[in-house]
Amino acid sequence: MVKIAKVCDGIGLNGRLVFLISILAVTLVVSAFIIAENRKLNVENEGQNFTNTLGNHFSVVWRGFIPDYDPSYPDYYICINDLAANTIPLDIRLYIQNQESSGYYFKISPHTSAPSGWSVPEYFVGYIGVDQTKDFVYSIERSKPLSISEGRITEKIDIRVAAYYDQSYTKLYSYDNFTVTIHLIDRSSSAWTLLYYDNFDDGTKQGWSGAGLSTRYYRSFRYSFAFQSDASKSYYVGAGFKEAYAVLAIRFDLSQPDGYPMIYIDNILYFKPDIGPLTNKWYQIVIPLHPGTNNIGIKARYDYTAFAYIDDVYIIAK
Numbered sequence: 001m002v003k004i005a006k007v008c009d010g011i012g013l014n015g016r017l018v019f020l021i022s023i024l025a026v027t028l029v030v031s032a033f034i035i036a037e038n039r040k041l042n043v044e045n046e047g048q049n050f051t052n053t054l055g056n057h058f059s060v061v062w063r064g065f066i067p068d069y070d071p072s073y074p075d076y077y078i079c080i081n082d083l084a085a086n087t088i089p090l091d092i093r094l095y096i097q098n099q100e101s102s103g104y105y106f107k108i109s110p111h112t113s114a115p116s117g118w119s120v121p122e123y124f125v126g127y128i129g130v131d132q133t134k135d136f137v138y139s140i141e142r143s144k145p146l147s148i149s150e151g152r153i154t155e156k157i158d159i160r161v162a163a164y165y166d167q168s169y170t171k172l173y174s175y176d177n178f179t180v181t182i183h184l185i186d187r188s189s190s191a192w193t194l195l196y197y198d199n200f201d202d203g204t205k206q207g208w209s210g211a212g213l214s215t216r217y218y219r220s221f222r223y224s225f226a227f228q229s230d231a232s233k234s235y236y237v238g239a240g241f242k243e244a245y246a247v248l249a250i251r252f253d254l255s256q257p258d259g260y261p262m263i264y265i266d267n268i269l270y271f272k273p274d275i276g277p278l279t280n281k282w283y284q285i286v287i288p289l290h291p292g293t294n295n296i297g298i299k300a301r302y303d304y305t306a307f308a309y310i311d312d313v314y315i316i317a318k
Helices: none
Strands: 009-013 018-022 030-035 058-061 073-081 087-097 102-112 125-128 133-145 152-164 172-185 193-198 212-214 224-227 232-237 242-254 262-265 267-270 285-288 292-299 308-317
Touching: 030 172, 073 242, 087 172, 087 285, 125 133, 133 152, 193 232, 224 232, 242 292, 262 285
Parallel strands: 009 285, 030 087, 073 172
Antiparallel strands: 009 018, 009 073, 030 058, 087 133, 102 125, 102 152, 152 172, 193 308, 212 224, 224 308, 232 292, 242 285, 242 308, 262 267, 262 292
């Protein structure tokens, strides 16, 4: 997820997926499952003797949540504003599940050249035996754009998952690849129309349902909106706009388990993260919206002494 700490972390949502990014440190949470499937893959023979078969090679399958597991690859949305660092690190959570008949040594690497500004390293996962699963984080990063005049740029990163016979990673067994699409958004660009801005500094809830205002934590002096289990508000996006986003900051008193916070659009569960956000850090969320009325709902884990806080809600469109 994303956090904000003193500046703000970000949580990015895509049309199918959401990730959180920290504005003192940006962190993207993603998950993919790599499982065996009965289809032929790209295979490179580097001298070893083996026979290509239809069912004996693995493939990469994305299993994103939105609102159910979906095999299409995800898009991620990141707002570059308020990030403290000059780089945007993205931590991609991956699962490799080996359902082959033998164990292999796995490696993650770029499949094609990354777009300018991105660092996509090799990552040596190590040995995964038959029917074993490894859960790990693969980190890539990008230099932060100073600004984006057109408001949003889209970049694609192709990542390869390869299996090797040997721990020196010289004898390739098989590989497959998947694509991550990342949208970087500059909400301060003149390309955007600011439809709404909720900072609660007029001393009202500005239409949000939930507990009420707080002066304990805030992004903009002196109020934030506090809630315990649920918060929601509807925003209208005119039909003349081609794209629109909500950008908001959120913070939690109570640690959130995997799967929280849950984000709803029009009462449909739109996102729940694999890894819950940390406490006492601000996170920034980016949520794509559709023309018409959008009801944004947020559900958090709570107890009777802990709150979640929302502040600096921007609705932008063009």
